[in-house]
Amino acid sequence: MDNVSIPDGTLPFCNNSVDPHAHMPGNSSDLNCTLPSDFHFYAGLYVILPIIYSVICAVGLTGNTAVIYVILKAPKMKTVTNMFILNLAIADDLFTLVLPISIAEHLLNYWPFGEVLCKVILSIDHYNIFSSIYFLTVMSVDRYLVVWATVRSKRMPYRTYRAAKIISLCVWILVILIVMPFTVFAGVFNSNDDRKSCVLSFPIPENLWFKTSRIYTLILGFAIPVSTICILYTMMLYKLRNMKLNSNAKALDKAKKKVTIMVFIVLAVCLFCWTPFHLSTIVALTTDLTTTPLVIGISYFITSLSYANSCLNPFLYAFLDDSFRKAFKKMLECRPA
Structure with a gap:
């Protein structure tokens, strides 16, 4: 969600924030900062952003819907890993599905959709921050357990499709609980010129609440899951290295290797797309950036990069997973009646 205000000369980032996801209105003056002289930059931004978001929306909806369709329809695709991929695709599809509303708000330069939809959209916007990394964390845990069981030549009777469904449900509940504070504070704010904006409206002292929300997102949406993933993959690589030295240990078969590589890529x-977003949080918390065209351009580039993650995964599955590619081709075949 972005509050770009080109027509009447207002700026999207007025609290030294480089995060378009964080909507803190502050006071009325915060929403009416003075537009710098470089009007052509902002006019170009006003045109380019909807195009970028529209491409992300179209590609994301098409790709993720195809992933959901293939996994649900193809019997051979019902595996533990694919259950997590299915939920990842649902989360990405949900986000890209509401992206047109963000585009409409950007073009109209105000929020016309009411309080309830504002809460829904901002909540989904924040689901996008947490859901991808949490499902990837679960997938990393699953990959580690597979490698661990293979090295020790043990079976995993508890690793079932039904168990993956339950775990996926638990992840959704966890993400909903994490996002709940943002849902509570989301609302429609009226500026001095009576323009409505869908923002996070924090209580006084607003600046403290704003910083707290950024730290909250940084820790729960990046630091904890990424640290967990790094530890798991470090241990996984260590076990795989020792497995090569141990002649009695069974090597991972070809299929397991491919799945592990796919999850890793x-x-x-995901980290490539989201790390700049979370690094911008550190910058916003530790520095006092002046709102310049360069800062705003970087801000929207970082946001677009994080949004783009929602449409990249289906292409990774298509290139890296033979079973997905074959199942998708089979679905597209026109069979005679």
Whole structure:
């Protein structure tokens, strides 16, 4: 969600924030900062952003819907890993589905959709921050357990499709609880010029609440899950290295290796897209940036990069997972009656 105010000369970031996800109105003056002289930059931004968001929306909806369809329809695709991929695709699809509303708000330069939809949209916007990394954390835990069981030549009777469903449900409940504070504070704010904006309206002292929300997001949405993932993959690589030295240990079979590599690459792409977003939080908390065209341009680039993650995963599955590619091709076949 972005509050770009080109027509009447207002700026999207007025609290030295480089995070378009964080909507803190502050006071009325915060929403009516003076537009710098470089009007062409903001006019270009006003046109380019909807195009970028529209491409992300179209590609994301098409790709993630295809992933959901294939996993639900193809019997061979019902595996533990694919259950987590299914939920990841649902989360991405949900976000791209509401992206047109963000585009409409950007073009109209005000929020016309009411209080309830504001809470829904801002909540989904924040689901996007937490859901991807949490499902990837669960997938990393699953990969570690698979490697651990293979090294020790043990079976995993508890690793079932039904168990994956239950775990996925638990992840959704956890994410909903984490996002709940943002849902509570989301609302429609009226500025001095009576323009409505969908923002996070924090109580006094607003600046303290704003910083707390940024730290909250940084810790729960990045620091804890990424640290967990790094530890798991470090231990996984250590076990795989020792497995090569131990002639009695069974090597991972080809299929397991491919799945492990796919999960690792999906994770790497997610970190590539989201790390700048969370680094911007550190910058916002530790520095006092002046609102300049360069800062705003970088801010929207970081936001677009995080949004783009929602449409990249289906292409990774298509390139890295033979079973997904074959199942998708089979679904597209026109069979005679």
